[in-house]
Amino acid sequence: MPDQIKTREWPLAIFTLAVQFACGAALATTVCSTVATMRPLGIAVFPAVAVGMLASLLHLGRPLSAGRSLSNLRHSRLSREVFVTSLFAASALVYSAAWFGGWVEWRFALGITTSALGFAAVIASAMIYTVRSQPVWNSGWVPGSFLGATLLLGASPALFMGLGTQGLTQRRELLGMVVTGSLLLSVSIVWMLIHVSRTCAERADSVTSEFSPYQFTARLGITAVSSILLAGILPIVFICGNSLGAASLSGTTPYSAVILAVIVLGTALGRMAMYEVQAGQQKF
């Protein structure tokens, strides 16, 4: 069995999801920079980036040599990703400190800077995968899914926390981010399935699975459909339908915790589907 299938790239999945959550949370808390109930989320931005970067070290065969990954900033997309993410982490540290220390007057400006660096890190991450030698990844669905996950993972907790806040005026913006993120993620996953099937049909000889094609297709299909249901459709149904009433969806109720867990699970499944399709490629 190829190494890609054995490892399943868990460290990279955690890294990308953590950084995307941090970026989305930075954006959502910047939108709500004067809302005190957002404090826990604002503080969480830096730890999330830190956890992601630490997880990415586990992907390396020689983690202690990680510093060498900045040696090729001129040409290497991976060097640039490490550099930009490091800048994001530094900015996130100051931003989270601003929430922790109550520096209200600095929060908005720091939030804008941190969010911008976060999006730069997310785009730099997406560019790692969109290389011409990876036909299944070299498509718009990868950056689409990254941006969708960023908005969804970051804005969902902010929305639930904000629903319990009296007089929150940014509810519509947060709802817009969640719905946009869900739709973007769902569309990207469907796009992935179409792109993979087309790529396999065009290049069946060089893009073949090393194990049963039926097993590969079944795993990919189940993962992708689950992701769409959990991270795409369910959040929109619950939030827009508001069937339980706004108070029930606030951060103080168990319902919001369950829905957040469902969103995280769905997004994680979508990310694993991305690594599954790469693992299914047969290199010479």
Next chain:
Amino acid sequence: MIRGQIGFFIDATKCINCRTCEVACKDFNDAPVGRRLRRVRSFEGGEFPSVFSYNISMSCNHCEDPLCVRHCPAKAYTKRESDGIVVHDPERCIGCRYCTWLCPYGAPQFDAAEGRVRKCNLCVEEIDQGRNPACVDSCPLRAIEIGPLEEINKRPGATIAIRALPPSELTRPSIRYKIRKEAEDA
């Protein structure tokens, strides 16, 4: 193209899939179990009675535009200016495995025990001494040759447009094959 770029010429019409080249490469490079720096693959097709098969032996193709050299974050790869051989420095490798994603031909292979990638270096130590790589000297059918790519391109039937191989425009591999008609990429 680098002036003096060395390339492989493989006569796939002679290859009998004995895999002596694989074994010689593995032995010379002390490759661990599960790592084949040179691989021979068989391809089959057609419908009875017009069936066919052909064998393709491949290691690193020391491409003219190697993505591994361009994108390795640790600069563990260099392309020699004198002969275009793409050399991997295991001491600089951090085991990020990005090159295993980048290479269309699967040449870099991650060694989990060492925590770094290994790849065919065209037996540079032998080349620098004026000798042939292990695969070239070991092939009992003399199907594998190396030489200046400019000269190899002039050989009759030399092609890289082979069914089942990635498009050559991706990295412009420094390898040419002589193949059967059935192996040609349409």
